[in-house]
Amino acid sequence: MNKTDEKYQAYVQILKEELIPAMGxxxxxxxxxxxxxxxxxxxxxxxxxxxxxxxxxxxxxxxxxxxxxxxxxxxxxxxxxxxxxxxxxxxxxxxxxxxxxxxxxxxxxxxxxxxxxxxxxxxxxxxxxxxxxxxxxxxxxxxxxxxxxxxxxxxxxxxxxxIPVEGESEEGLTDRSLLDVEAIWDFINTVDIDDIREVLSRQIEYNTAIADEGLRGDYGANIGSVLLSMYGDDVRNRAKARAAAGSDARMNGCELPVIINAGSGNQGMTCSLPVLEYAKELNAGEEKTYRALALSNLIAIHQKTGIGRLSAYCGAVSAGAAAGAGIAYLCGGGYEEVIHTVVNALAIVSGMVCDGAKASCAAKIAASVDAGILGYHMFLQGQQFYAGDGIVTKGVEATIHNIGRLGKDGMKETNAEIIRMMIGEN
The missing domain is CATH 3.30.1330.90 (D-3-phosphoglycerate dehydrogenase; domain 3)
Structure with a gap:
């Protein structure tokens, strides 16, 4: 993809718009x-x-x-x-x-x-x-x-x-409909790292710091620490534990900022911290790490475009699938490995409900990252989910479209019922 291409400039701008700091x-x-x-x-x-x-x-x-x-x-x-x-x-x-x-x-x-x-x-x-x-x-x-x-x-x-509010259009932001997985793959393989270095280096710095704090401190249900103490410190478990620990801290009063993705700090940590843990394990080097992070972040944003900022569909699912894509890339996977990782992961955990921000988000993050990693290893073993397996359909874009329908339209009444439960209505 050439720097002068519309999508190239749009993707750089989308990363700048979405990967911003938030405290709490x-x-x-x-x-x-x-x-x-x-x-x-x-x-x-x-x-x-x-x-x-x-x-x-x-x-x-x-x-x-x-x-x-x-x-x-x-x-x-x-x-x-x-x-x-x-x-x-x-x-x-x-x-x-x-x-x-x-x-x-x-x-x-x-x-x-x-x-x-x-x-x-x-x-x-x-x-x-x-x-x-x-x-x-x-x-x-x-x-x-x-x-x-x-x-x-x-x-x-x-x-x-x-400013007129015309439905749920996002006034003032770069057109997210320009995102598609094939173009994202082209972008992350050709992007000038200097064009994305600042925004991604800040994500690395902020999200690493809060994951460290989550593991040091006593926050919520301490899911990150539980994972490490029960299942050891292999890279797969560390990837889940560090993402969970960041959420442990953030949901429970930690005063460190995070870099968000698609409006969510939990999603920002989920699609970055597991990728960083694999990059460290594999000695991937700076350039490959940045390309993997760009891939994970953009695939997460792409999925959320159809679902919407807030939904009864847990955003960790999208981010966990995206983390799986970044991990697949770091492990030497090509486009086929990446798209099958995403589809497999979505087939495993799509439908996990969002019942608000709270301590249990960390456990949902761990499950979603696990699905992303499993989705990749399934494909390595010649296994995959096929069109017709539930909401999975032919092609990664069509499956992502189905996920958008599920999260935005299909779970609308689920969201309303969750809200009624939370505010005490019968």
Whole structure:
């Protein structure tokens, strides 16, 4: 693929758009970002807050610890952190620097301030609206479709910003429909490493650091440590354990940032840390490691394009299949090995539900990475799943299309039922 090709430039830009830093689970951080922006527009700390959140936002904020809040959980805590201590200009690192005094003020704000949270359904999966009030003054901020996409700002009823929300299109981002596995394969084999070095080196640095911390510390159910203690330290188990450990830390209050993929830190860690572990084991060298990471990241993004940012379909499945592709490449596999690895992995674990961000995400990550590795080794042994085996159909693109249908359309009612369970509706 030539540097002047449309797809070449698009793929470089997609990596830059998707592989960005975030501190904490991205849905509560998006809430904190919206709240910090609303306070900035208001110009002072409010005395009343109203929050409207779509069901998938509620699902993904309910059970995860908000970093830098002394282990608070939930939507009011995320909003309070953004209002009291957030810097909106930092976007998904909005609460990355919070003093102990500010942490105490967050708790005081929660105790003293009227905060109302309502479920909203405006026909899109990702929707956050925050209104803040101080006396007769007010401000309103809406984020829609992805985590940093502010589409409306109001102050005292006057519109400051208004970007039309046309369904679930992702305004302002490079066209993800340009992605396909064959072109991704061409890209990763021909890309000038300097064009992707900065974004991928940051992913290596950040995600390695939080995996190390997850294994050192005591976070959640400590899935990463359990895997190592029970199953040993061969490369396959290390690949699963390090990805799980990063999630252990991130879901349970660790204050280190991660580099996300498709809006998710868990997915960002899942499609990078196993690849890095295999690269280290195989002494792959810098260039091959970067090409493997580009392959894994882009295949993960490609799958998520059809599914959507948030769904009842666990995003670790997509990222685990993508990690398998990166591992296949590192082990000397060509295009055939890569596509069959992806299809095999998807046949094994597709349908795993997302019931929100929480400690068990780490175990789901381990299972998904295992499926990616198994998918590769199946093909090495002359084994594969064929068209007609469930949702597997002829060709990797057609199978990925089916996965998109399953995650976006087929599991829509599953998502609604999970949300009803989580908010206590019968």
């Amino acid at each position: 689970c991205t849905e509560p951080i998006a809430l904190a970002y919206a709240a910090a922006k609303a306070r900035e527009v208001l110009g002072e700390i409010p005395d009343r807050v109203w929050i409207g959140a779509s069901g998938s936002i509620i699902k993904n904020v309910k059970s995860v610890i908000v970093p830098n809040t002394n282990h608070l959980k939930g939507i009011p805590a995320a909003a309070a952190a953004g209002i009291v201590a957030g810097e909106a200009k930092k976007e998904l690192e909005v609460i990355s620097e919070v003093s102990e005094a500010k942490r105490n003020q967050i708790a005081e704000f929660l105790e003293q301030t009227e905060i109302t949270v309502d479920y909203i359904d405006n026909g899109i999966v990702f929707d956050i609206i925050i209104e803040v009030y101080k006396g007769a003054s007010s401000a309103k901020v809406r984020i829609a479709n992805y985590h940093t996409n502010i589409v409306r700002i109001e102050k005292n009823g006057e519109i400051v910003l208004d």
